[in-house]
Amino acid sequence: QSALTQPASVSGSPGQSITISCTGTSSDVGGYNYVSWFQQHPGKAPKLMIYDVSKRPSGVSNRFSGSKSANTASLTISGLQADDEADYYCSSYTSSTTVVFGGGTTLTVL
Amino acid sequence: QLQLQESGPGLVKPSETLSLTCTVSGGSVSSTGYYWGWIRQPPGMGLEYIGTIYYTGSTSYNPSLKSRVTISKDTSKNQFSLRLSSLTAADTAVYYCATEEALFLTGAMDSWGQGTLVTVSS
Numbered sequence: 211q212s213a214l215t216q217p218a219s220v221s222g223s224p225g226q227s228i229t230i231s232c233t234g235t236s237s238d239v240g241g242y243n244y245v246s247w248f249q250q251h252p253g254k255a256p257k258l259m260i261y262d263v264s265k266r267p268s269g270v271s272n273r274f275s276g277s278k279s280a281n282t283a284s285l286t287i288s289g290l291q292a293d294d295e296a297d298y299y300c301s302s303y304t305s306s307t308t309v310v311f312g313g314g315t316t317l318t319v320l
Numbered sequence: 321q322l323q324l325q326e327s328g329p330g331l332v333k334p335s336e337t338l339s340l341t342c343t344v345s346g347g348s349v350s351s352t353g354y355y356w357g358w359i360r361q362p363p364g365m366g367l368e369y370i371g372t373i374y375y376t377g378s379t380s381y382n383p384s385l386k387s388r389v390t391i392s393k394d395t396s397k398n399q400f401s402l403r404l405s406s407l408t409a410a411d412t413a414v415y416y417c418a419t420e421e422a423l424f425l426t427g428a429m430d431s432w433g434q435g436t437l438v439t440v441s442s
Contacts, residue, residue, distance in 0.1 A: 211383055213366070244426035248367070255416055255435055256359075256367065261428035299367050301427040308380050309427035311359075314366040 214239065214300055214312035221318040227288040230315045232300030233281060238310055240281035244303035247276055247285045250314075251296045259298075260285060287317070295319040322347045324417050324433035331439050337405040338440075342417030342433060349393045349400055350375055355420040356400040357429060358391060360413040368413075372425060373400055380425060407440045414438075 215233040222228040232239065232247075239245055245263045248256035258267050260276035263283060273288045283302070287294055300312040328340035342356070349356055357372035371381035373391045381389050385404070393400040404411060414437050418429035 242426075244428070246426070246428045250367075255418075255432040256429075257432075258428060258430040261430075262426065267430055301367075301369070303426050306383055307425065308371075308382055309357075309369040309425065311367040311369055 211310045216312040216315045219316045222290045223320045230285045232283040232312045237305040238302040242303045245283040246301045248299045322431040326433045326436040340402045350395045358402045359416045362413040
């Protein structure tokens with residue numbers, strides 16, 4: 211299975227909004243509403259931010275939102291804060307009954 | 321609150337088999353509706369799904385690793401384990417254990433261990 215495609219990096223200023231894309235195929239992102247997003251700070255374990263395309267776990271800020279169109283899912287972070295600077299990974303369930311991750315996106319808050 | 325803790329050797333030799341254990345506290349590996357999984361991250365690189373085991377004992381593996389991977393669980397010790405054979409330097413990574421509470425696998429792992437670095441070198 212091939213990794214989902216994410217931009218290597220995105221950046222934004224405090225208070226702005228950014229969007230990270232995650233492109234797969236009809237065998238993963240496009241075929242199921244099981245896309246998750248994870249935030250990872252350096253040296254830390256990943257943290258679940260979004261699941262089932264657009265649902266937020268308890269405790270995750272509503273500044274984080276997810277969506278999907280065809281084979282591409284997106285994570286939007288509004289009102290950027292310094293602590294949002296991290297690596298972000300998408301994942302999807304696949305038709306092979308496994309999970310595949312994206313390559314990761316580094317978010318820089320300018 | 322589920323807590324997971326990985327344990328195992330930090331250094332293994334090429335061609336050998338890696339064995340890692342994840343100890344679960346605050347919950348049970350036999351609890352209905354939980355997937356227990358392993359994910360790895362080579363230094364400076366992205367996350368890679370290795371596989372999961374359901375509370376029923378059924379397993380799901382990354383097709384690219386399937387021939388070398390076995391995930392099992394020990395309910396008496398409340399642990400689940402990873403075995404990865406025929407190691408090469410490309411298997412050097414931080415290995416995480418994680419869990420997802422769901423009726424079917426989606427990848428939404430919401431509890432993670434802190435990770436353990438495994439280096440494959442002679």
